[in-house]
Amino acid sequence: MRDPFKIDGPTCISFSGGRTSAYMLWRVLQSNGGLPAGAVVCFANTGKEDPATLAFVQECSEQWSVPMVWVEYVSGRNVRTVDFDTASRMGEPFEALIRDKQYLPNPATRFCTTELKILSAVRYLRTQEWEEWDNLIGMRADEPARVAKVRASPSGGTRGVDRRVPLADAGISVQDVLSFWRQQPFDLALPVVNGKTMHGNCDLCFLKPPAQRLSLIRERPSRAVWWIAQEASLQSSARITDGARFTKDGPSYAQMLAYADSQEDMFDADEEALACFCGD
Numbered sequence: 001m002r003d004p005f006k007i008d009g010p011t012c013i014s015f016s017g018g019r020t021s022a023y024m025l026w027r028v029l030q031s032n033g034g035l036p037a038g039a040v041v042c043f044a045n046t047g048k049e050d051p052a053t054l055a056f057v058q059e060c061s062e063q064w065s066v067p068m069v070w071v072e073y074v075s076g077r078n079v080r081t082v083d084f085d086t087a088s089r090m091g092e093p094f095e096a097l098i099r100d101k102q103y104l105p106n107p108a109t110r111f112c113t114t115e116l117k118i119l120s121a122v123r124y125l126r127t128q129e130w131e132e133w134d135n136l137i138g139m140r141a142d143e144p145a146r147v148a149k150v151r152a153s154p155s156g157g158t159r160g161v162d163r164r165v166p167l168a169d170a171g172i173s174v175q176d177v178l179s180f181w182r183q184q185p186f187d188l189a190l191p192v193v194n195g196k197t198m199h200g201n202c203d204l205c206f207l208k209p210p211a212q213r214l215s216l217i218r219e220r221p222s223r224a225v226w227w228i229a230q231e232a233s234l235q236s237s238a239r240i241t242d243g244a245r246f247t248k249d250g251p252s253y254a255q256m257l258a259y260a261d262s263q264e265d266m267f268d269a270d271e272e273a274l275a276c277f278c279g280d
Contacts, residue, residue, distance in 0.1 A: 004166035005031035010133035011039045012125060015060075015068065016117075017053040018200050019188050021138030022060050023177045024167050028136065029064060041068045042124065044117040047088035047095075048202040048226065052189040058084040059186050071124045073097055073116050079123040091226045093120075094202070098230055104246050107207060122158055132160040139165045142173040204253065206246035217260040224260075227253040 005027045013028060015021045025041060035041065043057050061068045070082045073093040077100065082088070097115050098104060105112040125133065139147050147168045154162050174195045181187045190199040203223050204213050217224045231252055234244035245252060251259065 004169035007036045013041045013136045015043045017057045024138040042121045044120045046116045047091040047093045056188040071120045079120045135163045141168045141171045224257040
């Protein structure tokens with residue numbers, strides 16, 4: 001069987017900043033004796049990741065001596081490169097996208113992942129004159145629905161891109177990933193609950209279950225400020241009649257902040273997160 005982590009042509013390794021994609025990167029480095037020529041490790045920063053995520057990306061780069069390309073969305077559907085020191089930390093790329101779109105992403109229209117993550121990496125690679133390449137994505141064997149979507153549409157609608165899921169091909173599960181990190185001298189400084197990194201991806205992503213978002217707001221109320229501001233800004237615009245809420249069927253972020261101070265059991269704690277392609 002061919003080693004799914006072996007690279008033999010232009011390849012973008014999508015690094016979300018989580019443990020799973022970091023483990024995928026480590027396996028690539030092991031299989032290729034380091035980062036092969038023609039391969040790029042790309043981290044797309046939305047500006048809403050937990051600070052621990054940014055620190056983890058930087059530490060992986062330093063510990064494993066592998067260069068990382070940090071990219072960010074810029075207004076006008078452009079992209080810029082940054083680094084750990086210059087990366088946005090106040091949601092600037094995400095806010096620029098919202099201003100360009102003039103409505104908010106939601107569970108039915110998840111353009112944030114597409115524009116901030118997937119296409120920002122693609123735009124960067126186009127500036128490097130890449131035309132065709134493999135894209136390695138950190139999806140595991142225990143995520144069959146997400147993996148099936150990628151395999152059903154390898155290009156994801158992007159010309160010249162062939163998406164691959166080497167962790168799934170190798171039968172890697174979340175327990176394999178966590179076992180690996182328990183043996184390492186460093187780790188992502190975010191807690192794991194039932195195999196999930198609850199603080200991962202955008203801090204209060206609307207795809208996280210309501211109970212999880214409420215818990216994160218209780219833990220640090222300031223997390224809600226940016227999300228409240230985005231909803232309030234569009235709701236105050238006379239031009240916006242729809243699309244001024246991240247979730248239409250639930251409370252606004254302002255209401256959730258108020259609930260965080262007054263209610264204990266507002267949501268079902270066992271509700272599952274909606275799947276997206278931001279990664280782990």
